[in-house]
Amino acid sequence: KRTMNGLHLIADLYDCQCTPAVLEDRAVLERLCVDECRDAGLTPLGAYFYQFMHDDGQKAGVTGTVVLAESHLAIHTWPESGDVTLDVYVCNFSRDNSDRARQVFQRVLDTLKPRDSACHEVLRGKIPAEA
Numbered sequence: 628k629r630t631m632n633g634l635h636l637i638a639d640l641y642d643c644q645c646t647p648a649v650l651e652d653r654a655v656l657e658r659l660c661v662d663e664c665r666d667a668g669l670t671p672l673g674a675y676f677y678q679f680m681h682d683d684g685q686k687a688g689v690t691g692t693v694v695l696a697e698s699h700l701a702i703h704t705w706p707e708s709g710d711v712t713l714d715v716y717v718c719n720f721s722r723d724n725s726d727r728a729r730q731v732f733q734r735v736l737d738t739l740k741p742r743d744s745a746c747h748e749v750l751r752g753k754i755p756a757e758a
Contacts, residue, residue, distance in 0.1 A: 631752035633698065633718040634725045636732040640711040640741035649738060650706040651686045653678035659738060660693050660700055667730040669717070670696035697724045700731065711739055716751070 648655045657676040664671050676691030687707075693700040698716040705711070715732045717724035736744070 642742035644740040
């Protein structure tokens with residue numbers, strides 16, 4: 628019997644040293660996230676990224692999600708402090724997508740270049756007993 632299980636990768640990233648546009652520009656961040664998912668062999672079904680603006684009309688942070696056939700990526704940026712939260716969750720129902728999720732996660736981290744980070748791997752659902 629197949630059981631629901633998956634992998635949830637979670638990161639709090641601090642003082643990111645990437646190009647400012649990655650944290651401030653909706654289109655740049657969306658392209659990065661969608662392309663990395665696709666390049667890792669995951670299946671983007673759609674994306675929604677929202678550009679926050681300061682009162683003076685300057686770009687602020689971005690919040691976004693990529694909906695995947697395998698589950699999702701979610702990202703939120705605070706350019707003022709260089710901070711980012713990143714979640715990549717994949718289901719492993721019909722195939723093991725764990726390595727694909729780890730690739731996306733690492734490639735986004737490599738682009739963001741945080742000076743400090745707290746990263747976690749969480750197994751989700753019922754994990755079948757090993758034979």
